[in-house]
Amino acid sequence: MSAPSKPLRQPGLIVYLCGLGTSALALWLVQMANDNGENIMGWYANGILPVGAFLVGIASGVGYAVGSRVLQVKLSKAFVFGMLTTAVVDYFAAHYLTYLSLLEVHHIPAERYGFIDYFREISEGMSFKGKSSGEAGSPLGMWGYVYKLLEIGGYAGGAMVPSAMVFGMPYCKGCQQYLKGHRTGHLHSPEQWPVVKKLKKKERLAALQAAIKELIARANEFTTPIAAAPLAETEAAIATLDQTIHKDAAARITYTLKKCPSCDAHHLDLNLFNYTEDKKVSNSNVAKIDKTKVAEAMADAAAA
Ligand SMILES: [Zn+2]
Structure with missing residues (x-):
């Protein structure tokens, strides 16, 4: 009935766009929360587990999973790898948008305050609020980069979770x-x-x-x-x-x-x-x- 050599349908642009859509939405919500003084990306459990970034990642990744399940597309390993790379790009894109809005709000020309300067500042200047006082602690300095890396890893790892669940579902390749x-x-x-x-x-x-x-x-x-x-x-x-x-x-x-x-x-x-x-x-x-x-x-x- 089904031709044995039917080529596997590619994950498709639509599935990818679904993922980009939920990622944009999740990161936009993070930005909204940020504007209201809540840094979700900065939520850590036990001071080291980037729970906030992980949760934002999960929300971002929902589009890939739902898209592939609804459109009956089996995610290939290459697609999953592409998704991870996209998550890292998304992470920096979100920071870049924050940076642009900062320039606009404070009327700073981009030559005087580059994106690298901004990223250095948010990394090295990162601090944890004191548990009881609620006041900002001392800046982390170089350790801030470690935390930024944890955030990126948490975010990208979280983005894979929904797809990993769909990835494990049994699938008929012949009928796709x-x-x-x-x-x-x-x-x-x-x-x-x-x-x-x-x-x-x-x-x-x-x-x-x-x-x-x-x-x-x-x-x-x-x-x-x-x-x-x-x-x-x-x-x-x-x-x-x-x-x-x-x-x-x-x-x-x-x-x-x-x-x-x-x-x-x-x-x-x-x-x-x-x-x-x-x-x-x-x-x-x-x-x-x-x-x-x-x-x-x-x-x-x-x-x-
Ligand atoms: Zn079948």
Whole structure:
């Protein structure tokens, strides 16, 4: 059906423009806050983690992620790298705009106060407000550059977060579409949480470990025959699992079958949910079985 050698659609200018749009918006909001005396980029946790810049970065990066998901475009590694570079450029562009507005407000000719002078001043002159007094502390001097670097890193790193989430979503290259949720099924441990919960902590831990071990063994047994099976067979197998969640089970593995909207390419995700000895709920991924390549190979074989 789909030609095997169909070239991958490029991330596209639109996705890129979406990213630039949210970046401009985020940096504009930072500027607005700055004008009102709140330096979001200067928020640090534990005096060293550039939380503010990271958050602004996340907001900036939303456009790339939403654009690629909505337009069904798979982000390439080259695109992600380009996005990082753009984030660094955006960071300096935002500072450059601040610099220009400073010149305008104070009627300073650009020859007398260059952008380098401005950047030196905001870096070396940077200071932290005293915790109790709220007054500016002493300027950081050369250390200011380290903090500016942390800010840039935090901003660029944050900008990648939304795309990284989309990057990990299963995708059908043949049809150039993201897979959609299709079917779920659950394997439950026979051990019941209300019973296990009453045990002493040490025994509870042992009981949970045994339950999880047995559950994973059963999951392996169940998954092996369908790991490379075609869609219909995989679907039929998932249909034999519990279709509803038993909340009282001490542990369960949920199978999520995602399918390409246009072809049989599919993906299986196995997630373990279990209670812990501290009576909390824990969730971890046990396996991801990407069968989109199997479908591609079969389509190729059929075409040949
Ligand atoms: Zn497909």
